[in-house]
Amino acid sequence: MGYLRSNWPLRAVTYLLTGGFFSTALGLALIGVLTAPFGRVMGVLAAVHILAFAILMAGPFERWRLTLIDSEPLRPLDGWRTVSYGAVSIVAVGWADLAVVLVSIGIPGFLLFAPLQPTAAPWQTIAGPVAGAVLLPVAAYPIGAWAGARGALARAVLAPKDGELREVVRSRARIVDAFETERRRIERDLHDGAQQRLVALHMKLGLAALDLAPGSVAAKEIGEAHTLAGEALAELRELIRGVHPQVLTERGIPAAVRDIAGRSPVPVDLDIDLPDRLPPSVEATAYFVVTEALTNIAKHSGADRCRVAARGTEGVLRLEIEDDGVGGADTARGSGLIGLADRIAVADGRMFLSSPPGGPTLIRAEIPCHHPSAS
Template sequence: MGYLRSAWPWRAALYLLSGCLCTVAVGLGAAGLVLTAPGGVAGACCALLLVTGAVGVSGVFERRRLVLVDRDRHGVPRRRRAIGYGAVSVLAVGWVDLGVLLLALGIPCGLLLSPLQPTAATWQSVTGPIAGVLLLPVVAYPVGAWAGARGTVAREVLDPGDRRLREVTRSRARLVDAFDAERRRIERDLHDGAQQRLVALHMRLGLAGLDLPPGSTAAKDVREAHTLAGEALAELREFLRGVHPQILTERGLPAALRDVAGRCAVPADLDLGVPGRLPTRVEETAYFVATEALTNVARHSGAGRCRVTARLHDEVLRLEIEDDGAGGADPARGTGLTGLADRIAAADGRMFLSSPPGGPTLLRADIPCSSPPAS
C-alpha cells in the first residue's frame, strides 16, 4: 500500500507516456512526409532525416525524463550511446511502452466509461465503474515494474561510468565511516582502560612519596616515577584528543574548534557561525581538517597569527583556516594537504588552497551536511 500512496505510480505512468508521445510523434511525422511528399523517394528521404534527427534528440530526452524513475543525477551521455539508445527507443521500445499502457489502462478505463455506452445494461452501468476502480491499483504494479526496468536499462546504457563512480564514492564513504567508528572505539577503550589505570598509578605514586623520608633514595625514585607517570598521562590525553576528542562528541564542533585553537602554538582568532549540532561525519571531518591545518600553520608557516572561520550556508559547512605566514604551501612537500583533500572528498566535499609565496595562506573546505545516498 505504501507504493500506491506514493507518487511513484504516477511518475512511472508519466515516464512511459512521455516515451510513447515521442515515438508516436515521430511515427506520424514520418508517415505524413511519405504520404504528402511529391515523390516517393523525396518523401522517404525526408522521413529518414526526420527519424535520424528524432533519434539523436530522443537519447538526450531520455536522460531528462529519467529523473521520473531515478532520483540520481546523471552526466551527459556519450553521443554514440545516446544515438543508439534513441534509435532503439523510438523505433521499437516506445511501441512496447504504448502497448503496456494501452493494455494496463485500457481495461480499467473502459470499465469506468461503460455507463456511457448506449447498449449498456443497468447492472453493467453499476458494476463496470466499480470493477474499473478496483483494477486501477492492480495495474499500477505492472506499469511501475515495466517503467523501472526501462529506467534501469536506460541508466546502464547512457550512464555506466557515472554509476560506477557513484558506487566507488559510496564505498569510500563506508570505509571512512568504519574507520571513524574504529577510532571512536579505540578512544573509548583507552579512556576507560589505560587512562584510568595511569591516573590511579599517578595518584598512588604521589601518596607513596609522602610516606617516604624526604631526601631518601626511595623518595627520589618515587618522585621520578611520579613525574614519568604524569608525563605519560599527559601524552595519552593528547593522543586521545587527536584520535577522537571527547569534547567533540559531548559538546559539538564549535567547542571542539575552540579547544584545538586554544592549544595551537600560533595565536588563533575564531569566527564560528555553526548553530547546533551537525551530522557526525561532518563534525569529524571538519575537526580533522582544522587540527591538521593548524598543525601545519604551527610547524611550517612561520605565521604570527591565524584565523579559523566556520559558517553554515545552504546546508554546506564552510571551514576556512587563514594565516599570515610565508605561504608557498605545496601538497607535494608532504605537509598533509593531500590527506586533507582525500578526507574532505570522502565526505563529498571540496578543498581549496591559496598559498602564494610570501603569503597569506588560505585553506577552505566546503563540506555538505546532507546525508549521502544509501547504497
C-alpha cells in the same frame, strides 16, 4: 563588458591554441618521419608509434588544458573513452580549435593592418582600422563560446559518470565510517581503561611518597616514579585527544576547534557560527581539516597570525583557514594538503587553495552536511 575585462578571453585563446599546436606538432612530426630518407617501412612504423603515443597522451593533456577554463579538475580516467577522445581530438577537433582562433582574430587583424597594404584605397586606410578595432573585442565572444563548448565536450567524455562517482563516494564513506567507529572505540577503551589505571597509579605513588621519610632513597625513587607516571598520563591524554577528542563527541565542532586553537603555537582568530550539531562524519572531517591546517601553518607558513571561520548554510559546512605567512603552498609538493583534499573528497566535499608567493594562504573547504552514502 565584464567578460572582456576579465582574464577569460585570454584563457580561452590559450586553451584553444594549445590544442591546435598539439595537432600541428603531431602533423609536422608525421610528415617528417614519412618523408625522411630512412625507408618507407621504417617511416610508417615510426609514424604509427608517434600517433599511438599522441593518442594516449591526448586525454591527460586535455585534463591539464581544462584547468585553463575550468576551476574544477577532472579525475583521471582510464579506458576506451580516453583513447577514443584522444583520437578524435588529434584528427579533427584540434584543427578546429586553431581555425576558430585564426579566423576570429585574423579578420580584425587583417583590417587593422589594411593601411600597410600597397594596394589599399584611401578610404580603406581609415575604414579598415576602425572596423578592425570594433571587431577585435567582438572576436572574444566566438572564441569563448567555442572554448566553452570544447570544455563541455571534453568533460562529458573524460569525466567519470555520475553513477561511478556516487559508488566511489559511497564506498569511501563506508570506509571512513568504519574507521571513525574504530577510532571512537579505541578512544573509549583508552579513556575508561588504561587512563583510569594510570590515574590510580599516579595517586597511589603520591600517597606512598607521603608515608616515606623525606630525603630517603625510597622517597626519591617513589618521587621519580610518581613524576614518570604523571608524564605518562599526560602523554596518554594527548594520544586520546589525537585519536578522537572527547570534546568533539560531547560538545561538537565549536568547542573542539576552540580547544585546537588554544593549543596552537600561532595565535588563532575564531569566527564560528554553527547553531546545531552536525553529523558525526562531518564533524570528524572538519576537525581533521582544521587540525591538519593549523599544524601546517605552525610548521611551514612562518605566519604571525591565522584565522579559522566556520559557517553552516544551505546544508553545507563551509570552513576557511587563512594565515598571513609566506604563501607558496602547493598540493603537488605537500602530502599534508593532499591528505586534506582526499579527506574532504571522501565526505563528498571540495577544497579550494589560494596561496600566492608572499601570502596570504587561504584554504576553503565545503562539506555537505548529509551522509554521502544516502545521496
